[in-house]
Amino acid sequence: MSTPAPRLPAKPIDRYKWFFTAGVVGITLWSALGLEAKWSRLLDAPSDMWTLGRVMFTNMEAADFPDLIRAMWESVAIAWVGTLIASVFAIPMSFLAAENLVGRPIAWVTRQVLNLLRAIPEVILALVFIPVFGLSPMAGVMAIGIGSIGSLGKLFYEIIEGIKDEPIEASEAVGASRLQRLRWGVLPQVTPELASLILYRFEVNIRASAVLGVVGAGGIGGDLQQALLFKDFGTAGLGLIIIVIGTIAVDTVSGAVRRRIVAGPTGGGGGSSLRPTGRLPIFSRRWATGVDTITTVAESPSPH
């Protein structure tokens, strides 16, 4: 009765996988063959980079330091004010985009508006705000402000959709109006998460505001571009170092504050009951710790 060795079933062929791979390879080949780049320069690129790096980091002068620090601070300021402006618009919009607070049609329309806003890069916005506000940091502030509404709104409504219904039902049961329900049923549940997301967006926006100067919208990007344009490599090198250190420093401080906001004073269970349960497993862990983020893997956010 004993069969010697059970035959293994044939390994299933995953058609989807093959189709996917073939598509990727095909598109890559099309791009590689079609792109008119000076490929001959590619071989020189490492030595070019080495040369640039050498002239940038060996000619630095301490005299540039105060100006560059001031410019970096301007970038930070642009990011902060811009993020606040974005939050002012994003919070009410996210209430209108949460399916558990408003009906499906309203939520759908609001989400499309958010998607549209998310698609526009900040630099393009800065480009169009410069003729309106002049070559000033305000153009950068408005670019960051308008450009972040989409992604902040999306992060916000995902949090709002994960809240518990009971407090809303309870406030409804005691006769709260729509606004009162928002104030007592929704806001207390989401405030820590919202505050933390605003800080997170601030970190992302520092990267954005550091480059806005390239088109003339204020901040350290302008100094860097001018320096490279006029072959003032030492200044450019120092500027680059200040950007890297400044960004990492703000990330570190802001990250620590965010962890404290979400975790609560005990550093553990306190705030965890506020976390959305189940809905966004990858999300809640990542944005609390990471710099680049992706919300749910299925839906696409834009941290940039």
Next chain:
Amino acid sequence: MSAPGTTDPDAATSGRPAPELPPKPGPSWFAIGGTIGAIVMTVITARSVGFSFSDVWSNLSRQNSVIEGALSPDWSQIWSERSRSAFIETLQLAVLGTVVGATLALPLALWTTKFGNPNRFLRTIVRSFNNVIRSIPDLLWALIFVTAVGIGALSGLLALIFFSLAVTTKLTSDILDGIDMGPVEAANASGAGLNQMLRTAVVPQILPSYASFVLYNFELNLRASAVLGLVGAGGIGARIEFFRGRGQWEELWGLVFMFFLVVLIVERISVSLRRRLV
């Protein structure tokens, strides 16, 4: 050792008619400090960027050609030969940048983990490298490469490669923190080398997430490649910059809106692909 019930403090209180409510706790020092800090930060930063509501309002309500151009965009740009080839160049840049950058990101992410890179010193170096490249934004990469390699699509490609490298490495190493260590132990126990272990025990676990990050990265790159041209790194940005320089806002908006339509379509496709993957 006393009998349960008789010394239970709950039993004593249960007889009380109305328990006194504990006093409402005041806001924590952290909350107070945080609020004050945020307000101070806002006041200082608003002053240093010269923010004023009346300026914003007067500037936005003033008639200007930019907003007028946005209301009547010139769609004929799509059919112009130059804009179309710039469009295609942007797509090709995004594809190549993603493929090369994301491929390089996989080993780099594996080297940030304890099991993938047992040498503590090397691990620190890889992690610091990742932190540094992540703090440089896309347009800055383009600026650097344009200076080093020269104006053209090659600089844009190199910029996107480094940008993708930073994003995908970060996302992938976050996923690597949470993998199931069982297969890793099994592979090690059966005598697998480092590469064999990574290939059979780690990569299969993260492959779906990794693939979805790559697609996500592609969406980012598509958006980023629109602005690379502003500093001379190829793609549609050069056309945008051209129209801006001549103040042709209708044409600029036609081009920009068209590009966003493409971005939105690509994003829809990419999102549905990613949903299948995970």
